[in-house]
Amino acid sequence: MAAIGLPQLEEAQDLTALVDDLRVLFEDPDFKLASEIKRTTGKPIVGNFPVYSPVELFHAAGAHPVGLVGAGNQIEIAHADSRFQSFVCSVIKSTLELGLTDRLRDFDGMVFHSICDPARNLASVFKRNFPDQWVEYIHFPQNLVSESSVDYLESEYRRILDRLSELTGKQVTNDDVNQSITLYNRARSLMRDLYAFRRDNPHVLTTKDLYTVVRAGHILTVEEHIRLLEHVQRLVQTKQGHERDHIRVILVGSFCEQPSLDLINAMEEAGLDILDDDFMLGRRWFTEDVRADGDGVRSLAEAYRDRSVISSVKHDSRRHKGEELVAQVRSAKADAVIVSVPKFCEPGLFDYAIYRRALLEANIPHLFVEYEEKMWLFDKVQTEVETFVESLLLD
Amino acid sequence: MAENAEKRNYRGRLHDLQKDLMNDYFDQMTRSANGEGDPSVYLLISGNPVELLRAFDLLPIYPEINALQTAVKKKALPFIQKAEEIGYSTDNCAYVKADIGLYFSGNQAPMAKVPPPSLLLTNYVGCNVYLHWWEHLSELTGAPIFDIDIPFLRTPDGEPRPEDIQYVMRQLGDLIPILERISGKRYDPDRLREVVELSRETGEYWAQIKLLTQLRPSPFDAYFDAVTMMGPLYALRGTKEGRDYFRDAYLELQQKVAQHEGPLPEEKYRLVIEGPPPWPYLRTFREMFERWGAVFVASSYSTVGGLWEFGFRHDPANPLESVAMHMLKWNLTNRNFLQRYAQLKSYVDEWGADGLVIHSVKSCRLFSAGQGDMREYFARQLGVPTLLVESDLEDQRYFSPAQMRTRIDAFMESLEHHKLVSHG
Ligand code: SF4
Ligand code: SF4
Numbered sequence: 034m035a036a037i038g039l040p041q042l043e044e045a046q047d048l049t050a051l052v053d054d055l056r057v058l059f060e061d062p063d064f065k066l067a068s069e070i071k072r073t074t075g076k077p078i079v080g081n082f083p084v085y086s087p088v089e090l091f092h093a094a095g096a097h098p099v100g101l102v103g104a105g106n107q108i109e110i111a112h113a114d115s116r117f118q119s120f121v122c123s124v125i126k127s128t129l130e131l132g133l134t135d136r137l138r139d140f141d142g143m144v145f146h147s148i149c150d151p152a153r154n155l156a157s158v159f160k161r162n163f164p165d166q167w168v169e170y171i172h173f174p175q176n177l178v179s180e181s182s183v184d185y186l187e188s189e190y191r192r193i194l195d196r197l198s199e200l201t202g203k204q205v206t207n208d209d210v211n212q213s214i215t216l217y218n219r220a221r222s223l224m225r226d227l228y229a230f231r232r233d234n235p236h237v238l239t240t241k242d243l244y245t246v247v248r249a250g251h252i253l254t255v256e257e258h259i260r261l262l263e264h265v266q267r268l269v270q271t272k273q274g275h276e277r278d279h280i281r282v283i284l285v286g287s288f289c290e291q292p293s294l295d296l297i298n299a300m301e302e303a304g305l306d307i308l309d310d311d312f313m314l315g316r317r318w319f320t321e322d323v324r325a326d327g328d329g330v331r332s333l334a335e336a337y338r339d340r341s342v343i344s345s346v347k348h349d350s351r352r353h354k355g356e357e358l359v360a361q362v363r364s365a366k367a368d369a370v371i372v373s374v375p376k377f378c379e380p381g382l383f384d385y386a387i388y389r390r391a392l393l394e395a396n397i398p399h400l401f402v403e404y405e406e407k408m409w410l411f412d413k414v415q416t417e418v419e420t421f422v423e424s425l426l427l428d
Numbered sequence: 429m430a431e432n433a434e435k436r437n438y439r440g441r442l443h444d445l446q447k448d449l450m451n452d453y454f455d456q457m458t459r460s461a462n463g464e465g466d467p468s469v470y471l472l473i474s475g476n477p478v479e480l481l482r483a484f485d486l487l488p489i490y491p492e493i494n495a496l497q498t499a500v501k502k503k504a505l506p507f508i509q510k511a512e513e514i515g516y517s518t519d520n521c522a523y524v525k526a527d528i529g530l531y532f533s534g535n536q537a538p539m540a541k542v543p544p545p546s547l548l549l550t551n552y553v554g555c556n557v558y559l560h561w562w563e564h565l566s567e568l569t570g571a572p573i574f575d576i577d578i579p580f581l582r583t584p585d586g587e588p589r590p591e592d593i594q595y596v597m598r599q600l601g602d603l604i605p606i607l608e609r610i611s612g613k614r615y616d617p618d619r620l621r622e623v624v625e626l627s628r629e630t631g632e633y634w635a636q637i638k639l640l641t642q643l644r645p646s647p648f649d650a651y652f653d654a655v656t657m658m659g660p661l662y663a664l665r666g667t668k669e670g671r672d673y674f675r676d677a678y679l680e681l682q683q684k685v686a687q688h689e690g691p692l693p694e695e696k697y698r699l700v701i702e703g704p705p706p707w708p709y710l711r712t713f714r715e716m717f718e719r720w721g722a723v724f725v726a727s728s729y730s731t732v733g734g735l736w737e738f739g740f741r742h743d744p745a746n747p748l749e750s751v752a753m754h755m756l757k758w759n760l761t762n763r764n765f766l767q768r769y770a771q772l773k774s775y776v777d778e779w780g781a782d783g784l785v786i787h788s789v790k791s792c793r794l795f796s797a798g799q800g801d802m803r804e805y806f807a808r809q810l811g812v813p814t815l816l817v818e819s820d821l822e823d824q825r826y827f828s829p830a831q832m833r834t835r836i837d838a839f840m841e842s843l844e845h846h847k848l849v850s851h852g
Contacts, residue, residue: 114800115800115804116798116800116801116804117797117798117800117801118788118790118796118797118799118800118818120519120790120793120796121793121797121798125797147556147580148556149556149793150554150555150556150557150793150794150797151793151797151798153554153556153580153764153765154765154793154794154797154798155797155798156582156764156765157764157765157766157798158765158798158801160766161766161769161801161805162801169582170580170582170764171582172579172580172582174577174595175552175559175575175577176552176574176575176576176577176599178575179598179599179602181594181595181598181599181602182577182595184591184594184595185577185579185591185592185594185595188589188591189579189591192583192589348559348560348563348575350563350566350573350574350575353567355567376519377519379519379520379521379556379557379560379793380556380560382516382517382519382520383516383520383524383557383560383563383564384560385515385517386511386514386515386516386528386564387563387564387567389514389515390514390515390567401515
């Protein structure tokens with residue numbers, strides 16, 4: 034078996050082959066790469082549940098943050114479904130299943146966030162079932178118009194930093210935090226560039242490939258992820274692609290539980306050029322760089338309030354999700370919107386009603402699809418997308 | 429028939445009084461909707477700052493109460509379906525759907541006409557759906573929104589942090605000028621103190637009432653009768669009428685205690701229940717337990733609005749702080765899931781219960797997500813006989829009486845067996 038880790042980039046000149054190699058890294062329910070990183074660097078691994086996690090803090094404290102977004106279609110759920118009912122989304126259950134089947138044994142801790150009610154209860158269920166694990170929960174502010182929310186979030190981050198120091202034994206300085214911000218800024222800006230490139234060249238950089246490269250950041254160290262992103266940026270400049278008879282769409286609703294890579298691929302193949310999406314949204318949370326020359330913790334808190342994406346799990350009464358989606362469609366010159374929401378995901382499902390009203394009013398066609406991470410047969414979604422594409426192409 | 433009449437009687441005056449009070453409240457709502465009464469502010473049930481609204485003579489409107497009252501009358505389904513037609517999912521909380529459907533039906537609820545909001549005040553106390561719900565209402569009605577963000581209890585000691593308290597206090601500070609504007613009245617700290625004192629007294633009676641069910645027999649059912657009292661507890665907290673209601677209810681229940689009277693001719697089983705009730709089938713659900721002589725002596729649902737029986741009181745000496753602490757610490761929904769396990773465990777132990785019933789409702793993931801783990805904890809780890817049944821709190825399509833009855837009968841039979849064995 035090949036060594037686990039990022040492939041030799043100098044040799045990886047073919048994006049498709051590279052993506053196939055990367056896919057193995059994140060589709061591994063045993064997290065061998067994370068264990069390997071822990072073994073070679075001595076850093077504790079802290080898993081972070083979606084959507085956004087302040088990974089800079091984990092990095093600065095000397096831990097290795099690993100994005101833990103369920104188990105896709107890699108494992109069967111045999112134990113967790115007796116803990117969480119049938120009407121709870123899959124990522125909750127598969128994440129717990131990973132724990133109950135001892136696949137997280139090399140993880141030193143887990144952090145959950147105030148994104149929805151099931152995720153919040155999952156944090157407690159983790160605590161009870163894995164009493165030796167370091168389990169944390171971050172409450173993000175939901176009143177973003179008040180100046181007090183930044184002070185609050187700063188204090189919440191300092192609390193988390195203190196808890197992390199207990200785990201890693203490292204006292205964190207402001208320089209440490211700023212250095213971590215600088216690194217993650219770099220990764221985020223490279224991802225923003227790739228997103229911009231894909232928007233103009235969806236036939237060159239497919240969503241399947243872009244997704245994989247972004248997703249790899251969940252498990253690689255940030256330094257390695259930056260190397261990967263830079264390499265991919267070079268590769269796509271020279272890559273050829275053929276224009277396709279596709280419709281141009283914006284995809285929303287997939288900010289937390291992720292569809293399998295094959296489903297993303299199937300949707301593209303069914304005739305979509307995806308110009309923008311919200312896959313892996315937490316990794317791309319900020320729309321601009323976070324300040325890296327001030328009080329780092331404060332800068333992260335400020336950026337959360339003022340320079341972050343709009344999202345179903347962040348309530349910002351200054352903004353209107355429907356209007357922003359319509360504006361996004363117009364500026365990308367997209368033909369339509371795909372609202373693809375994980376089954377049972379209340380935040381996503383609620384927002385669908387808002388999107389629907391806005392899109393109908395703006396006369397923008399849309400297709401609503403529901404998926405589950407563990408979905409193997411996606412004929413249904415594929416057919417729905419194909420029919421939708423045909424109806425638009427015939428118009 | 430005779431039996432029915434008798435049942436209604438021994439359940440007592442507190443039910444009739446409640447009806448009158450709530451009817452008055454709904455009349456106020458209709459008046460406000462017709463532009464004659466006080467301006468209305470929409471608010472949520474769980475640990476809320478209604479005292480502030482009352483201090484400005486603003487009428488609190490609770491879409492949750494409207495939704496549940498509609499469901500009790502089995503009139504919610506058309507509203508739910510209306511919402512589903514316009515993009516709301518079968519998997520969204522049905523309270524929200526019933527409310528959105530009501531909005532699109534001209535706001536005429538079965539018991540009142542619902543006024544449009546002057547302000548949408550989100551007390552984000554645990555339930556994430558609250559944030560979505562109010563966001564939707566704001567879009568539809570155009571009313572301004574103010575989110576009071578309440579940090580969840582998440583630290584190992586389960587206490588709010590000083591920074592959390594400061595954050596909430598500052599938000600309440602931001603809210604006051606908004607309430608001044610809407611009500612056209614100046615903030616008067618003395619008036620707030622009066623209201624908070626009324627809430628303190630109400631809380632005192634309510635706590636005493638809740639502790640009565642530790643006695644044998646329990647003088648009332650801490651689920652089915654408690655929900656009756658929850659109406660005035662929320663809709664009228666901070667008013668004289670509300671306080672008087674609880675005083676009268678307490679006196680009446682004390683009399684029952686003196687006469688060793690309970691809600692049933694004989695109390696055979698004492699149970700604890702977790703989760704909201706199936707409103708459209710409340711009566712049916714109750715009878716499924718009554719026929720076994722089972723009484724609920726404690727329920728987590730009756731503490732969503734506040735945990736008075738565990739010691740909370742509003743404090744007229746520190747009115748705003750106590751309102752903040754009520755939202756942060758002293759209600760079920762802002763506490764974490766393991767704190768809920770501890771609360772239920774204390775009910776089982778200190779209220780002397782024979783078993784736990786978990787009513788898992790699809791709509792409310794705040795309550796239900798993870799209740800399988802809760803069952804595991806109680807049944808396996810603590811050895812408490814535990815039953816988990818599923819339906820919904822609003823949507824009658826999810827309640828199947830035959831199946832429910834079979835599950836409950838099987839549980840009660842095993843409990844009977846358990847009792848026989850353990851008592852020799
Ligand atoms: S997919 Fe939706 S419901 Fe599930 S954890 Fe994520 S945000 Fe919560
Ligand atoms: S999810 Fe539960 S607490 Fe939240 S609005 Fe619905 S019923 Fe109420």
